[in-house]
Amino acid sequence: MRLEPIPDPSLARKLLPPALAILGSFLVASLLALIAGGNPLAVFGAIVKGAVGSKFALLETLNRATPLIFTGLAVAVAFRAKLWNIGAEAQLYAGAVVTAVLGTGLLPWPPALLLPVLALVAMLAGALLLLGPALLKTRLGVDEVVTTLLLNYIFLLFVSYLLEGPLKDPMGMGWPKSARLLAEARLPRIVDGLRLHWGFALALISAVALWVINTRTTLGFEMRAVGQNAEAARFAGMPVTRIMLKTALLSGGLAALAGFSEVSGLKGSLTLDLSPGYGYTGIVVAMLALLHPLGVVAAALFVAAIFVGADAMSRALGVPSYIADIMLASALLMMVLAILLTKFRVVRD
Amino acid sequence: MSQKAQAQTVLRLSNITKRFGALTANDDVSFDLKRGEVIALLGENGAGKTTLMNIIFGQYTADTGAVEVFGQELPPGNPHAALDAGVGMVHQHFTLAGNLTVWENIVLGSQRLRSLRLDSKAAKAKIAGLAKRFHLVVDPEAKVGRLTVGERQRVEILKALYREARILILDEPTAVLTPQESDALFATLREAVGQGLSVVFISHKLHEVMAIADRTLVLRHGKLVAERAIGDTSREELAALMVGGKVSPPKIDAMPAGPALMRLTGVSTKGEGRAPGLQTVNLTLHAGQITGLAGVSGNGQKALSDLISGLVQPSAGGFEIAGAEVADWSPRRALSRGIGRIPEDRHHTGTIADFDLTENAVLETYAKDFARHGWMNWADAKARAESLIATYDVRCPGPDTRIRLLSGGNMQKLILGRVLETAPRIILANQPVRGLDIGAVNYVHGRLAEAREKGAAVLLISEDLDEIMTLSDVIHVISEGRLSPGFVRGTMRAEDLGQWMAGAGFAEAAHAS
Structure with a gap:
């Protein structure tokens, strides 16, 4: 057996990898569920029920998907231009810090003015945080994988300092958390009485906007060209460095919106456990989506459903919820393998 | 036998x-x-x-x-x-x-x-x-x-x-x-x-x-x-x-040279790794002339091509286009000054393999001709691709085809069309027919000859001496980044050019001066 390249894969073949990856991850999870003493069908049933089985569950899944859509988009836009941004986690916190600083009384404005300003300044903070590594890459050739990854740890320690120091809530009984946001700085719920905030709508709008940018604007054309072949882009007269920097700003800004949306929409204050690794999970989301903005929405919903469903399943059946992490990890690994199948076919001799 | x-x-x-x-x-x-x-x-x-x-x-x-x-x-x-x-x-x-x-x-x-x-x-x-x-x-x-x-x-x-x-x-x-x-x-x-x-x-x-x-x-x-x-x-x-039929190379009829469109005076560039840079090169490209650059591979052809393409800046010397000194040089400026470029490597420099023909057709002109306020006009871009496909005989399933699926000849025809469609005053053709079949070679040569007749200044870089001698009005030889004087068509035999290619003439010229 060997692999033969496929010159022009069909659409069906292109959609095959995500399907195979998800199926494969279910198989791996089944095996583990058996080992843990559960019936795989019961486990999956409980996961599905826990994720979408009730109005509460569904809303919880949508809430959980919201930050993942933002970080997934951030990673997708950067990776498409071959800018390897592993720092969505830090950029998320940059947006969260700005929201906590400006939303707790510094700007006494009405929501209609305050919320857009918070979102924009949060984006700016995330954008600037990625601009540094991007400049180091374009000017000095420093590997952005290393700089963005390490910046995550530095920035998290910085947030820790803020929460123990200047941003510490005096009424917080010694907990490392910021003061609560003003009511004017909170993203309202989309429908009264339903626990789903406007951050989710903003995430959907961002995905559509990024899709439009990619396909309809010169910037999208340039970002794709630089990602595919920077040498040809430069020869054709594209300002490659400037495009790289614009990509970085866009990516960092999108990741920061996750932080804004979590603090303003969901939590109401900044804590160190704001993100259980949404920045890193965003990489999985983007890869599962094959870097397509609308695919990111689907992938984020899938990932969020697994997490939310696994929690509920664990409570009901006693099978550890770590099974969710393993499902995602195996889905990602199988995705990488399955992508091969879009480019090659297996030939049996 | x-x-x-x-x-x-x-x-x-x-x-x-x-x-x-x-x-x-x-x-x-x-x-x-x-x-x-x-x-x-x-x-x-x-x-x-x-x-x-x-x-x-x-x-x-x-x-x-x-x-x-x-x-x-x-x-x-x-x-x-x-x-x-x-x-x-x-x-x-x-x-x-x-x-x-x-x-x-x-x-x-x-x-x-x-x-x-x-x-x-x-x-x-x-x-x-x-x-x-x-x-x-x-x-x-x-x-x-x-x-x-x-x-x-x-x-x-x-x-x-x-x-x-x-x-x-x-x-x-x-x-x-x-x-x-x-x-x-x-x-x-x-x-x-x-x-x-x-x-x-x-x-x-x-x-x-x-x-x-x-x-x-x-x-x-x-x-x-x-x-x-x-x-x-x-x-x-x-x-x-x-x-499967008769073929004939284009005829280059003698015609008077037009005004100088590009002039390099004592230009030097920095080399890149083992590739030599240019060393005080003097070169003038005239309207209505094909200037051939002969030489053994790796003797500074890339340096000259990169300079004219806008990829590198001269480190010394005077660089004029249409009488105006060039400053702050870049590929986009080269395009805006009317230079059409056919790069040596059509697979990696000239095209983006996974982009379709439409995207590749507007790679150089999208910002100027196919976009308004940052929004792409894909309908116009596709129409341009379709017209290039028809005009330049690009054999392909259609403008939505990814260009990697095209043969080298058809890829080159698209690049040629992309260049000629902007009516460039100066055309840089670096190895334009390398790896092409006879039909495509004659086609590309014919189009270059046509551009010459319309008054473009063409710089033809090739390692094929036959190609250079068939097409060029003036021939320069490049060796270790140095440029020979221009030899007018018909005054040089291949053997003499070979001497220069081996670097012999430069020693004598240096000795004489």
Whole structure:
């Protein structure tokens, strides 16, 4: 057996990898569920029920998907231009810090003015945080994988300092958390009485906007060209460095919106456990989506459903919820393998 | 050749057919190769030459048909079978590890995985013996990454010989070689044939086929359309067989030179790695003239091409376009000053492989002509691609096709169209016909000649002296980053230019001044 390249894969073949990856991850999870003493069908049933089985569950899944859509988009836009941004986690916190600083009384404005300003300044903070590594890459050739990854740890320690120091809530009984946001700085719920905030709508709008940018604007054309072949882009007269920097700003800004949306929409204050690794999970989301903005929405919903469903399943059946992490990890690994199948076919001799 | 008719058949292809989807790459092809014989496989790009060789070598499996080597049928689809049977292939694109030495590359793959120690002494002795026997001069201790293209090819041939190949398949071996290197290769091949090896030589350069082959097989659209003994045919006949009709190169009629459109005065540029930069180069490009740049590969052609393309800045000297000094030079400025550029590497520099024809068609002009306030106008872009496809005879399924699926010739026609459609005043054509078939070569040359008649200044960079001498009004020779004076058409013989290419004239010019 060997692999033969496929010159022009069909659409069906292109959609095959995500399907195979998800199926494969279910198989791996089944095996583990058996080992843990559960019936795989019961486990999956409980996961599905826990994720979408009730109005509460569904809303919880949508809430959980919201930050993942933002970080997934951030990673997708950067990776498409071959800018390897592993720092969505830090950029998320940059947006969260700005929201906590400006939303707790510094700007006494009405929501209609305050919320857009918070979102924009949060984006700016995330954008600037990625601009540094991007400049180091374009000017000095420093590997952005290393700089963005390490910046995550530095920035998290910085947030820790803020929460123990200047941003510490005096009424917080010694907990490392910021003061609560003003009511004017909170993203309202989309429908009264339903626990789903406007951050989710903003995430959907961002995905559509990024899709439009990619396909309809010169910037999208340039970002794709630089990602595919920077040498040809430069020869054709594209300002490659400037495009790289614009990509970085866009990516960092999108990741920061996750932080804004979590603090303003969901939590109401900044804590160190704001993100259980949404920045890193965003990489999985983007890869599962094959870097397509609308695919990111689907992938984020899938990932969020697994997490939310696994929690509920664990409570009901006693099978550890770590099974969710393993499902995602195996889905990602199988995705990488399955992508091969879009480019090659297996030939049996 | 009569004694060869009775010679042993070493390779026999019977009724080989290979389809890729709707495309029939090889259609019922059969031939024999005798011991000590050179056959040339001739055909346009996409005629199925490389596919056929890949089937012999087990890279592809034929749909029908069989390959026999020394009377034994090869199991299909197994590269080791062909290697073990004594078939060696030298690919168009080399398969060497740049960070290993020559001898390591040669023994790589013929060494057993389990043997921990290499008998390097014996291996080197065997390589030295082969190198001497076949006149393949190369330093066995040199790192392959530092070798020239010609040297790398010698390593590839040595690798095949080291594995006791009795049949050598060479896929377009001269496409990357200078004329001198090609001559050396031919000498090696003659030596090999004299010692009983057999050679399949894939090419579309007719003079080479006439020079080296005993017999030639012509492939067209996957079919074997003709078989000729070299003594019984002519270049003209072979050309006609290849393309299936009469072909004629463009006529360059004398016409007066127009005003100077680009002037380099004492320009120098920084070199890049081992590639030399320009050294106080004086060059003037006139309207209505094709200026040819001859030279051995790697002597500063890239530096000059990069300078005119906008990729590098001059480090010293004066650079004027249409009388105005150039400052803050970039590819976009080069485009806006009316320079059309046909790059040397159409696969990696000229196009983006996974972009479709529409996207590639507007790669240089999207911002100016196909966008407003940052929004792309894809309808117009697609219309432009369609008009280029029609005007420049780009054979493709349509503007939505990814350009990587096009043959080299059709890719080049799209680039040519993209350049000419902007009516450039200056055209840089760097190796515009390298690797193209005769039909496409004549097409590209014809279009360049047309642009010249319309008053464009064309700089033609080529390593093919015939091409330069056929098309150019003025010829410069480049050697180690230095430029010879311009020689007007018809005043120089190829041998004289060869002297300059070898660097001789520069020494005299320096001595005289």
